Amino acid sequence: MDAPSGDCQPLQGSPKDRVARDTMRIAIADDAEDMRQYFRRLLPRFGHELIGEADNGRTLVNLCQANPPDLIITDINMPEMDGLQAAAEIGKTLSTPIIVISANDVPKGKAQNHIVEYLVKPISANELQAAILRAFPA
């Protein structure tokens, strides 16, 4: 484990640095407890470590800045701060890849703020694993 040390260190560790690693340190954000529970049970099964959970964008930003993950998976529609706003905020200090999962249609235009995947619900466990792998191609 190459745990990042220190708070708020900018642009810590590019995804490429972690290519060889099987285990990802992942932070997730979703306002639905069902989904958070899903990630809690699913990610370890795929060999990843869930290092932080948030039920809104603001909490996600805080916990990422406190403990930068290898990958962020976030919902869009959340109270206080939505997933896209959070991604923008995080993107200011970190280059962590972000997977967005939403019930909304895929927005037009280029992905911003390190959003590497945009998945439309419902997504299956296999699809999620494939997306995580795509975020860190060999």
Added chain:
Amino acid sequence: MGLVSRHLSDFVRFDGETTMRIVDQDPSGAADRPASRALFLTVPDFAQLADVLPSMVWTCDANGRAEYFNARWYEVTGQTPEEAKGWGWSEIIHPDDRTRVMTAWEQAVKLAQTFEFEVRYRMADGTYRWHQARTMPMQNNGGQIDHWFGIGTDIDQSHASEEASAAMTQAIVEAAVDPIITIDERGIVESCNPATERLFGYAAREVVGQNVMILMPEPYHSEHDGYLAEYLRTGQRKIIGIDREVVGRRKDGTTFPMELAVSEVRSRGGRTFTGIVRDITNRKRLENELRGQAKVLERVAHGDSLPNVLQTLVAVAEETRPEMLGLVLLLDEQAGCLQHKASIRLPEFFCEAIDGLVPGPDVGCCGTAAFTAKRVIVEDFRTQILNANYREMAERAGLRACWSEPILSTAGGVLGTFAMYFRKPRTPDENDLAFISNSAQLASLAIERIQADESLRQMASIVDSTNEAIILESSDGIIESWNRGAERIYGFSAAETIGKPIAMLDSDVDSDKQDVIVERLRRTKQIERLEAIRLTKFGRRIHVSLSVSPVVDSAGNLTHFVTVQNDITELKAAQSKLIQGARLAAIGEMLSATAHESRNALQRIQVSLDLLGFDIKEGSESRLDLDRIARAKNDLLKLFEDQRSYVAPIQLDCSRCDLSETWRQAWKNLEASRGDRQTDFAEVTNGINLTCNIDAFRIEHVFRNLFENALAACSIPVAIEIHCSNTDIDGAPAVCVSVRDNGPGLTVEQKERIFEAFYTTKTKGTGLGMAIAQRTMEAHRGTISVGTSDRAGAEFLIVLPYSQ
């Protein structure tokens, strides 16, 4: 009394010295015939008898000297016997009559003839009174005249009235407005009145004593003597007592139409003919003018063109008034100028100069008349104030006078001018003014009538050429007129509908409503607009919009209805499609919201499926149940997504792409579902340019849909063939991609309904795939359709424009 005395003288004969006999015999009998019954009287008896007679009686000797007078003579004349005897009686004869009477008396005595005369005798009071006297010779037995017997009767009263009557007749003749001429049997004028002098231009003395033929032109001039002789010979009347229209000739040689009435008077001196002449020049001219106006009106009635009618107007005016030159100018309201419309004898340069004249307060005769809307009379261009330009022009055209009358419409607006030009200075008389005013009115009538006709003709052609049905029906609903538009809309020809009730077009829908409308129209007499469902000749129901106008006669009675109808069936369909569209949009919004929420719900199902999948052993019964739930979830997902993409507004994300890449990608994406089925995918692109501006993702979906259907319909081996060709969409270049499979093909019903939403032949599927494909193609301004070739298998044609 006179009668009695004359008879007495006829009956009395002297017989010797002392007696006379009174014979009772016919007075016409000869004097020497023996009397049948004679009465002999002695002289004293005769004297006694004569004295009681109311007439004056006298006798004379053979030489004419008076011998005896009765008491009446002395009483009336106041003469004494001594004064009267011998020749004394002649003293009381009026001096004016004396010579005539004495001469005649001497003559009568000489010839021994009965002598009759009218004479004025002086009465006892000194006045003179007219008397009628008769003196006849009396023969003795030897047949010699030995006495004269005379008798005189007072006729003063009747003479006076005759004189008065003659004087009155003379006065009437003198004062008569009409010429009165008397001629004798030879045609020599005996008298003529002052009216004759005025009309014929001769002094009376130049005519009296001349043959009346001097007052006639040829051929009457030469033939008159012949007419007269013929009449005298045969007594056959050709003119006497009959009014005839003939031609008279003035002293200056001019002729004029006249009406002649001739009467004949027989007198002792022979026969006299009296002719009363009436100058009918004005009447004739008026008749000619009326005939001319009738001719113009006839032209108008026959639908002649305006220029022809106005030319006729000028022609007939010039015919009735040969000294004038007519001109009609019409006001061109748009150009604001007068245009030359008709003239015949005016010089061409003059007409050309006047053409285009802009009316003004001092712009020649016609320009001013058109400007002021009042008649302008210029009696002499040389002396009357007139714009110098026009004076010079008139001078050059040899014109001296012009009277111009504005042609006014019924509303009082100026339509143009009717002008009469003259080569000599001229002042209009009453007839002239009436004529020019009539002519202008006639022109106005012609112009307005022709314009009305013209607009009617235009209306008729509009009615005939319009796509709208225009139907005229009587107030009781019988079709009277049926235009081509009506034929087009309803399929019935005019012959099939005219005379039939309008109800023949009623459908079973809302005919009650129409009764209400017709009733309201009768009441309000105002235009109604409505929509109705009608029946065509072929039994098809059509939606029509109607505007119904009531036609009301001058008395305010409703006589007809005019309905203008449009077939709005297609419009109605489009409207209902639009309403459908709006409904779909609402459904779309709802589905969008539903889809969003359903994704979350489906996600939760998915989460549970995944987590259960970790715990439930592969191949167990529970695992099969889990798979069924997963499939149901997938079906639900597909249904939601399909519905959503069908109703959601399509926003294309276009870029220039090669079409072949999209279909290849679609085929490749189906790899998994194709599995290991044997398939044959063939492309024939014919080297055609396949680069189009498209939303590649959506077009890929269209192909994917077609391939999925083919895979579902065909049995192994599945063969799909793509064939490209060039085509056009409304003339714009386009590419056509045909996709054909080797399946059973489409039934007629499938071909008709394949693009309907929710139509499906598969047991699975939402039935939205082809409907979405069609929407996608329409969004690209392209088409998708079922192929029409009779080759086996299903064929779809995708047509895309090269540029949008």
